[in-house]
Amino acid sequence: MDWTSLLSNERLRDRKYSEARNRSIFTQDYDRIVFSEPFRRLANKTQVQPLYEHDHVHHRLIHSIEVGSVGRSLAMSIGQWLVEEDEIAAGEENAIANIVQAACAAHDIGNPPFGHSGEASIGAWFARAFDEARGVCGDLDPELHPQFCHFEGNAQGFRIIARKEMYRNDGGMRLSKAVLGAFMKYPLSAATHAGLSDYRSAGYFGAKKFGIFNSDLGLFAEAASSLGLPQIAVGPYQWWRRHPLVYVVEAADDICYNIVDLEDAFTTGELPFDVVREALFNLAEKPNRGAQGMTQAEEIALLRALSIGRAIDSCLEAFKQNYGEIMGGTFGQGLVEAGRLGAQFAAIRALAKARIFTAPRKTELEVSGYRIIGNVLDGIAPIYDRLGAKGWDAEALDAHSAQVVRVLGLDLRDVRSPETALHAMGDFVSGMTDRYALRISRMLSGI
Known part of the structure; x- marks a missing residue:
């Protein structure tokens, strides 16, 4: 890999975009992230300590800002060393710092409510639904099950910044490919991750999780190609080397x-x-x-x-x-x-x-959060089941289903298959704040 490609300022799905003289693309990337609604929602998502009981503990938004500060400082020091070693040109250390700060700001943007226990709650719900062959879950290709029953906030984050936010289904926030590369902690799909367990244990692969939903592989492939990230193949499985940043x-x-x-x-x-x-x-x-x-x-x-x-x-x-x-x-x-x-x-x-992780308050949060997320998914799943039964025609939904869609603001625009239905469910529940999830859980439960 070489830094000329790795620092690509080409935007995803927007190759004609040119950098302003007084504001780098990487700085613009940071601004696009921090002004986005998913970033704002991090202010009401648990980091580790339960929220609302103490004003001075960290939530995910503050954590993301602090990570950006530390990342920028470390990246600047690394960039200065790279200049001294003639690995990059003078001035590019600033680009490296800005790339890292933007990627740090986005690193938790896909995380659901209630901390990492929220991921486990979503995954457990999908796993049960697959086992019971419930509704549209029973119609999903089994090869796609792992990305839902092992729901991953990193993959959801990439889905948000590269597909969902701003330019919907056309590059999302259209961030620079360098920032997308620095963001991608686990450059592989869930199916590849599941199939690589033997190779990982043999030392061929170090990723703990997956970072790309199957439907988003093409988007990351575009970025990886411009960045010059080597692609690896072991048996039937393919993935990319990590970006150095x-x-x-x-x-x-x-x-x-x-x-x-x-x-x-x-x-x-x-x-x-x-x-x-x-x-x-x-x-x-x-x-x-x-x-x-x-x-x-x-x-x-x-x-x-x-x-x-x-x-x-x-x-x-x-x-x-x-x-x-x-x-x-x-x-x-x-x-x-x-x-x-x-x-x-x-x-x-x-x-x-x-x-810390076994403290009573945190355990109480995880137990209640598990039930809250389950209640929300139990409440919205019938909408998608009925939508599938109606040939994915939202206009054909019954009056009560249409009412629930309006009240919750469910986005059905892209729901045309079991896979897109399950992604829409994941989008909705993972995008919730802790407080909003509790309110909607109570409403859907009739409390």
């Missing part, structure tokens, strides 16, 4: 959620000051700067800031040390794990797994 976006996300989850746990009282201070003190490499006169919250905030700075330095070193593998598309780790602070981050993840 994916590692930077991923690192920024890893840095933020690992560190900030600790700060939030201290804020909510789920972890005591001494435990959080020790973890961040070690991550910040035992700084000499004192905390005399500071409150506990101020000291935690200081250690959080110092830890982020050290983590950026660690990831920069890891990028340099593994540059050949990253450019070859064969690097199998994250920059956080590969850096000098890998052990400290592993300790924080273990602490979070043991004491």
